[in-house]
Amino acid sequence: MLPDVWAGSSGGSCRCSMRGTAGLPRRCSPTSATTSSMPPTGATFAQPSQCSLSAALAAETFESGTASWCATQATGSRTAPCGGTRPTWRSLSSASSTAGPQEVAASTCCRCCCRPQTSPQNSSFCPQSWSLRCPWSTPREHQRDWLGGMEGAIPEPLKEGLYGMLIRCPGTPRLEWFAALGLRWYALPAVSNMLLEIGGLEFPAAPFSGWYMSTEIGTRNLCDPHRYNILEDVAVCMDLDTRTTSSLWKDKAAVEINVAVLHSYQLAKVTIVDHHAATASFMKHLENEQKARGGCPADWAWIVPPISGSLTPVFHQEMVNYFLSPAFRYQPDPWKGSAAKGTGITRKKTFKEVANAVKISASLMGTVMARRVKATVLYGSETGRAQGYAQQLGRLFRKAFDPRVGLLPPGEQGARKRGLYQHLQGCLGGREVLQVRTHEALQTHRCSEIKLGPEFCTAREARMRRTGPQGVTAARTSAFPPTQVLCMDEYDVVSLEHETLVLVVTSTFGNGDPPENGESFAAALMEMSGPYNSSPRPEQHKSYKIRFNSVSCSDPLVSSWRRKRKESSNTDSAGALGTLRFCVFGLGSRAYPHFCAFARAVDTRLEELGGERLLQLGQGDELCGQEEAFRGWAQAAFQAACETFCVGEDAKAAARDVFSPKRSWKRQRYRLSTQAEGLQLLPGLIHVHRRKMFQATILSVENLQSSKSTRATILVRLDTGGQEGLQYQPGDHIGICPPNRPGLVEALLSRVEDPPAPTEPVAVEQLEKGSPGGPPPGWVRDPRLPPCTLRQALTFFLDITSPPSPQLLRLLSTLAEEPREQQELEALSQDPRRYEEWKWFRCPTLLEVLEQFPSVALPAPLLLTQLPLLQPRYYSVSSAPSIHPGEIHLTVAVLAYRTQDGLGPLHYGVCSTWLSQLKPGDPVPCFIRGAPSFRLPPDPSLPCILVGPGTGIAPFRGFWQERLHDIESKGLQPAPMTLVFGCRCSQLDHLYRDEVHDAQQRGVFGRVLTAFSREPDNPKTYVQDILRTELAAEVHRVLCLERGHMFVCGDVTMATNVLQTVQRILATEGDLELEEAGDVIGVLRDQQRYHEDIFGLTLRTQEVTSRIRTQSFSLQERQLRGAVPWAFDPPTSDTNGP
DSSP states (O other), rough: OOSSSOOOOSSSOOOOOSSTTTTTTOOOOOOOOOOOSOOTTOOOOOSSSSSOOHHHHHHHHHHHHHHHHHTTEEEEEEEOTSEEEEEEEEEESSEEEEOOOOOOOOOSOOOOOOOSSOOOTTOOOOOSSSSSTTOOOOOOOOTTTTOOOOOOOOOHHHHHHHEEEOOOOOSSGGGGGGGGGEEEEOSSOOSSSSEETTEEEEEETTOEEEEEHHHIIIIIIIHTTTOOOHHHHHHHTTTOTTTTTGOOOHHHHHHHHHHHHHHHHHTOOOOEEEEHHHHHHHHHHHHHHHHHHOBBOOOOHSOOOOSSSSGGTHHHTTBBOOSSEEEEEOOOHHHHTTTTTTTTOOOOOOHHHHHHHHOOOOOOOHHHHHHHHHEEEEESSSSHHHHHHHHHHHHHHHHTTOOOOOOTTTTOOOOOHHHHHHHHHHHHHTEEEEEOOHHHHHTOOOEEEEEEEEEEEEEEHHOOOOEEEEEEHHHHHHSSOOEEEGGGGGGGGGGGGGSSSSEEEEBBBBEEEEEEEHHHHHHHHHHSSSOOOOSSHHHHHHTHHHHHIITTTTTTTHHHHHHHHHHHHTTSOOOOTOOOEEEEEEEEOTSSTTHHHHHHHHHHHHOOOOOOEEEEEEEEEETHHHHHHHHHHHHHHHHHHHHHHHOOOOOHHHHHHHOOOOOOOOHHHHHHEEEESSSOOOHHHHHHHHHHHHEEEEEEEOOSOOOOSOEEEEEEEEOOOOOOOGGGOOOOOOEEOOOHHHHHHHHHHHTTEEEOOOOEEEEEEEEEOOOSOOOOSSEEOOTTSBOOHHHHHIIIIIIIIIIOHHHHHHHHTTTBHHHHHHHHHHHHHHOOHHHHHHHHOOOOOHHHHHSSSTTTTTTHHHHHHHBBBBEEEEEOOSSOOOSSTTTEEEEEEOOOEEHHHSSSOEEOHHHHHHHHHTHHHHOEEEEEOTTTTTSSOTTTTTTEEEEEEGGGGHEEEEHHHHHHHHHSSSSOOOOEEEEEEEOOTTTOOTTTHHHHHHHHTSEEEEEEEEESSTTTOOOOOOOOHHHHSSHHHHHHIIISSSSEEEEEOOOOOHHHHHHHHHHHHHHHTTTHHHHHHHHHHHHHHHHTTEEEEEEEOOOOHHHHHHHHHHHHHHHHHHHHSSSSOOOOOOOOOSSSSO
């Protein structure tokens, strides 16, 4: 479907492609002089100095056609109707091997468009045949002359797609000669010379493409007398009698050509359709159109196929041809009616005119965009889930708002985004750009950090390395995407004063703390002063998030400024954020007492600073329905924003468009490319987790429990090598990046279809669509993972033990071959309640899901792009650097359990199992995460009570080592501490018994009390029982009279029970009401004298988490129905715990 006629000859040497686009001879008028229909062997063709794209196509096809014709020789001839002779062709492989090029002669009728360049008297010329060594005669105009213009240059990958494939017949011995004809046709039918009319607007060069119908190539393009007209040539080669029409030689030859076209395209796996299937499809379309609109315009001349017309259902079909809009329409060829042809008059635009037009257009667009409300989406995340939700929220608000330019996360898709990254990559010596800190830095060229792999440089250094004066600034206006989804640590909090709409999505870490990338944002937010607390006390700022979120929304200070705000008039100061509207969504687990604590802090602080809350705080519980809770909240927030800013947008339709899951996995959009460089683990982990990593080595691994115990708790000693990045204080946490179990990885690899070679580093590439003004469509590498083998990716970077998400189950359902499995997977992915129950009961790994649904095919790119990242595991440090310099000690319980109420497969803890199997000298990638809220008081004279059952004793080991160092090395006399420890049995799992006894003898501990829950011949006793029966008076004295500290470390259930017990002790000993005692605990937390370090969920918390999940399901259903606001919490106990 490329243009059939390109141009007329411009004189000079012969510019005829001779074989056109099909590699066949073109035909001149019947009166043309007799010449050869094939290029001579060894003949040379004068190439023009300049040619267009079409000329380049013709030249390339001509060359390929010459090779095909020269691969044959004449083995005989027969008389043609015009009196000339025609060769009977066969392959050179069957010809005599002694025949040289000079002996290969050919004769044909007078239908070639090429003529000799010299006189026939100067060569061995014959009217009927002539030697292939002949030169060429004077050129003349022909139907396949090249256009003048620029010299053609076509990339090699493009040539393969444009030039198509060789036309050949199926394996029939009598038609073996067909492939030797060298017939070729393009694989891509593309038209760009038609006019597209839409609502009165006309686009005169609107391209479109599709796929071929076989008769368009085989019958029209190759056999039409006014096109390539090869019908008679093929008939002669088939030994058909072309002297009479009664032999139906035309029909037979046409059928064979069409069969060859279909066979060739199908062999090359290029889409093509036969005329029978096409006409049947049209009849179905015609029927649907008549039902829907009462008619369908059609032209029988185009609809009825050129062969077998009466055998198709469109034959004698009544058709009415009328015009609808929009529509493609034919238009005159511009070179035929151009008034400026040959005059040399060209209307040129000056640079000033073009610049003015661009300036006016940009101004108009800027005016329109300035009227749209600006939106900013901020996220704080530890695992990446909040970031994913924030990106979805950004796509939703982009439907009606104008999120401004900001951070460019490398995982984002979009051709405009790639433009800047490619520009920066060129400016910085080709190194991979991982992250650009701020847009303002690129505007002003400040020294804002640009992160490069694997090293770092600044924006100023990037500017110095650029090759042109435009630098980064020239790229920013066209390359930055129209999206602002920013990480909190990349955002300048001062900009909040100028924001109109801010949406926050954040998780909570540890004891109500912000995630690591939200700490700077939290600190800066606390530094801002509000309209009703212009001079807050420093200690209030210090623990603001705890005071406003861990205690109660009825805090007197909160109630005070809320009352003042209601009483204030519109003329009063609205505060620093008086023009801000905001919404906050928090992620967490209701099993923790500080559920969504940081999200609550941000929500409360923004309101206190004068911002207006558009929607109540949204909360997503990871125990159940977190995805559904977020989607419901996002839709409600979008609707509230549209109503507030008078934006007419359908919230449900927009949310459906954004949150609709992928319908199927498109294999053609992803591919694996081989990489030259292999994986280096530590830089790879830095690339994946976007944080500094360090490598420690194993000194020893020791089991702390008795050999008679069925469980294991290990002491892991790490050698830090004195690295500065691994410096810590007692109470801090260490993050460890473990690998998955090799057996699980190998079993999963066996399920992958068409995996790459085991030792071959690969990277995933995704086919991205182009955009107007941006780079063309192309394959772009997914930057989420570094180049590595598939085994390395599954081992070190991807989480294969967590239950697959509903989105992943939806993709797997489209890859299942069994209908039953496909239906079940789809049901799990669409029913949130069913999915949560299935996940909670089975807790399946990816391998177990594949075993449950064995017909699922598993492409490698799906694993590399859709599986979540393997997250670091955090442990409390069990040592003090003053006693063990250059070392880090860990106390780790080795986890092993069965799912499905103890009847399911055995599951192992990823990190604890790996650590228990390490040997001295093995490397351990790790990093330190500080815990400033869980450290010993600076004043050693203050008394402390330590409560930690099981591995909850881990941070306290560092505490008593630090106090031991104070006594023996510094000569201090700190107040003796009280330790309350709990375990099952004194003979099995009494951890660090000898160390604790030794520390007590040296004056570190005043009292050491142990609760045994399964000691033979003794009643069950827990740490809260010890506090109530033996330490009630001491707890009240230390906390209320001596300004001491209390530290609690353990799982959720234990921490909640201890909190309730302490509250009752304070009420009893202090003669207070229970509610007043809760307020006292709030004050202790505000003063950072009641410290908690709470573990994740353990096997002992199943009963608690089951109850919480039931409450969360009920709450979520009521929220989705609109029965309760998004910030509503289910009733909790009177101890402020869950």
